[in-house]
Amino acid sequence: MAGKxxxxxxxxxxxxxxxxxxxxxxxxxxxxxxAGKPHFVYSWRLEPTDPLPVGKKPCLSLRELEKQIGYxxxxxxxxxxKNITVMELVERYLKTKVGMRPNTxxxxxxxxxxxxxxxxxQQKISKIKTSDAKLFLIKMQQEDGRGHSxxxxxxxxxxxxxxxAVDDDVLMKNPFQFELAGVVVNDAVTRQAITKDQxxxxxxxxxxxxxxxxxxxxxxxxxxxxxxISEFCGLTxxxxxxxxxxxxxxxxxxxxxxxxxxxxxxxxxxxxRVIPITDEVxxxxxxxxxxxxxxxxxxxxxGYSGFxxxxxxxxxxxxxxxxxxxxxxxxxxxxIYKVQMPNITPHVCRHTxxxxxxxxxxxxxxxxxxMGHSDIAVTLNVYTHVGLEDAENELRKMQTxxxxxxxxxxxxxxxxxxxxxxxxVV
Numbered sequence: 001m002a003g004k005x006x007x008x009x010x011x012x013x014x015x016x017x018x019x020x021x022x023x024x025x026x027x028x029x030x031x032x033x034x035a036g037k038p039h040f041v042y043s044w045r046l047e048p049t050d051p052l053p054v055g056k057k058p059c060l061s062l063r064e065l066e067k068q069i070g071y072x073x074x075x076x077x078x079x080x081x082k083n084i085t086v087m088e089l090v091e092r093y094l095k096t097k098v099g100m101r102p103n104t105x106x107x108x109x110x111x112x113x114x115x116x117x118x119x120x121x122q123q124k125i126s127k128i129k130t131s132d133a134k135l136f137l138i139k140m141q142q143e144d145g146r147g148h149s150x151x152x153x154x155x156x157x158x159x160x161x162x163x164x165a166v167d168d169d170v171l172m173k174n175p176f177q178f179e180l181a182g183v184v185v186n187d188a189v190t191r192q193a194i195t196k197d198q199x200x201x202x203x204x205x206x207x208x209x210x211x212x213x214x215x216x217x218x219x220x221x222x223x224x225x226x227x228x229i230s231e232f233c234g235l236t237x238x239x240x241x242x243x244x245x246x247x248x249x250x251x252x253x254x255x256x257x258x259x260x261x262x263x264x265x266x267x268x269x270x271x272x273r274v275i276p277i278t279d280e281v282x283x284x285x286x287x288x289x290x291x292x293x294x295x296x297x298x299x300x301x302x303g304y305s306g307f308x309x310x311x312x313x314x315x316x317x318x319x320x321x322x323x324x325x326x327x328x329x330x331x332x333x334x335x336i337y338k339v340q341m342p343n344i345t346p347h348v349c350r351h352t353x354x355x356x357x358x359x360x361x362x363x364x365x366x367x368x369x370x371m372g373h374s375d376i377a378v379t380l381n382v383y384t385h386v387g388l389e390d391a392e393n394e395l396r397k398m399q400t401x402x403x404x405x406x407x408x409x410x411x412x413x414x415x416x417x418x419x420x421x422x423x424x425v426v
């Protein structure tokens with residue numbers, strides 16, 4: 001209704017502000033504009049102190065809603081964008097990701113499926129506080145039984161998604177901008193390298209076993225080159241130069257969840273490399289090539305053919321095949337011997353090669369190149385995987401070097417030739 005001064009008033013004779021009105025059902029309404037388009041918010045109460053009508057759901061008062069909208073507009077935030085759910089935000093974020101690799105796309109779909117079944121995924125992003133974000137991740141691990149890697153993957157999507165909302169001026173703060181280590185427990189089992197003695201015993205077992213001996217060359221190569229299994233699966237006859245004893249690694253072979261074979265670039269730019277191989281590794285490759293059947297027609301995957309190993313359908317073997325074979329070999333070994341062999345996978349072979357070269361004294365930058373690590377920190381981390389035995393061996397080397405230097409009457413500046421003689425890279 002209109003007062004004497006021409007102002008509209010409610011039933012309590014309170015003056016209504018610009019944009020405020022009362023609908024026929026008694027509900028308060030506030031009208032505002034964004035980019036010239038009208039938008040509305042509603043409430044059964046005008047002020048926070050007003051009682052809520054009987055039978056109505058609790059809600060913020062109209063003035064509180066106006067204040068919230070005014071804050072958003074003053075800070076150039078989008079009050080409409082704040083009303084989307086976490087799930088809608090994630091879907092919007094993923095639409096900005098193009099040219100994804102199949103494995104990456106599978107991880108994103110995995111996260112979407114989790115959020116679809118979580119109450120957290122249906123909440124409005126404007127309501128999510130940092131404590132809510134932390135409690136959600138804790139719930140995933142402690143109540144839902146999700147592993148650390150899964151929690152990390154989910155958070156790896158939510159954090160950039162919320163950051164996009166911040167960058168789009170929808171939110172003021174990213175609730176997932178915190179260190180994960182202080183929130184959830186890292187219960188992931190670290191894939192440790194096995195010892196040289198374990199490696200020798202396992203290789204000897206595979207070599208002598210009547211069933212698994214046909215895989216010996218592959219196991220030996222993985223232990224002595226450090227290649228990723230997807231890189232090994234992608235090798236073709238053209239990539240192996242037995243004359244110059246080098247292997248060219250510039251792609252990897254993957255198979256999607258839909259059983260589609262794809263050729264992808266190496267995991268990182270540093271993964272594209274040409275690695276030298278020893279005479280023994282060259283002989284292993286030669287045996288594989290000589291034993292490889294002569295196929296009348298070769299299956300082509302994205303222009304590549306001549307893969308080292310094919311299945312009964314003529315398609316190249318992928319990482320899953322070799323992981324299953326390693327599991328079978330380790331299981332058979334542990335059935336025979338009392339001293340159990342730890343879990344050995346193709347990646348354990350890679351880690352073991354890296355550790356062996358590090359302990360042998362290989363230059364970290366050289367090792368980084370051979371491993372195809374994009375970050376030297378990843379390589380240097382291997383140097384921390386040492387124990388008492390490693391420390392004792394290193395100390396003995398230093399003591400031997402010092403004794404030999406004194407016996408030969410050499411100064412500290414003259415012992416470089418001596419070091420080269422004593423510490424050969426193997």
